[in-house]
Amino acid sequence: MEPVETREDADVVIPREVVKKVQEKFDNVLYGYFLGNRLPFPVVEYYAKNVWAKYGFSKLMMNTNGFFFFKFDSKEGLMKVLEGGPWLIRKMPLFLNIWSPKVSLRKEGIKSVPIWVKLHNVPISVYTDDGLSLLASKLGVPKSLDSYTADMCADFWGRSSYARALIEVSAENELKDHITIAIPKMDEEGYIMERVKVEYEWKPLRCATCCLFGHDETSCSKGDKGKAKQVVIDDEGFVTDRKRVAKQSFPQKKQKPKVIYRPKLNKFGASTSGTKESSGGQPTVKVANKFQVLDMEGDGEGLKDDNKADKSVPSGSHSKNDEVMDQLQTEISDYMCAGMHGSTSEGASTPGTTGVNG
Structure with a gap:
């Protein structure tokens, strides 16, 4: 068509x-x-x-x-x-x-809205049409009272915990949370000061910049002094405003720092694995036997001395000559050689291998 x-x-x-x-x-x-x-x-x-x-x-x-x-x-x-x-x-x-065909459906900025408001701690002496109208006028334009509040004003008896009124509030003024009133003393000079708490049954978003309901300053399209906010863009065309980037971009998770594990060194410089660096740069292995176990690799020629056994040997060396250690006179060898004549051996002998004279 x-x-x-x-x-x-x-x-x-x-x-x-x-x-x-x-x-x-x-x-x-x-x-x-x-x-x-x-x-x-x-x-x-x-x-x-x-x-x-x-x-x-x-x-x-x-x-x-x-x-x-x-x-x-x-x-x-x-x-x-x-x-x-x-x-x-x-x-x-x-x-x-x-509605008409010429209407463009848009939610225009609202400058005033009707809201039901509860006024708590209202003194009984103020429960009249004129008294409540004075209170409501500090918040906006009074429209009507609910039935319980109207009965209280007419009969001076009823619900006195709070007064409920429909008030048309304006976006030009900030929504108050309390009203301070002064009640004159009838028998003497002076006033009684009272504080009335204001509770809004529904509270719309209010923008103090453009004085409209429906949004607040964070989502307002205007900045200070009624000027439009300028978006900062770098040379590559990216938005550099952090708030706008946070709203428009995908959320990014913070990466955890990489942890490198290293062996813990004690105060003497030796590692927890029991090895240490020798003077030549090669690791050494400690071969000390602190319980004086008999050396089973030899031919039973003696015990290893503690002082000799504490010496460390390079881990890469396994020759027989390096494993031979000087044998020293020990208390056990003297005991085992007791009663032996003509024996010059200083090591411990095994039973049955040495003859005894006598």
């Missing part, structure tokens, strides 16, 4: 007949949205069917951008809902407007 009309700044021009058909089907329709995260579709549908049934509400639909479309039977019912607000679903205000 070829379009009848063409424009240089558009790829396709929709004919008026197509838009007219849609406009007829979407007659008496309100569209609405929530600030921040939207509520689930069944929750909004249940509210509209129960609260707006008397205004001729018929059906509801929603798109992927979080906009809700409310269909009404008549124009009169639509206008009553539009003018009868504010409407709060689960304490979150629903912003409504009339």
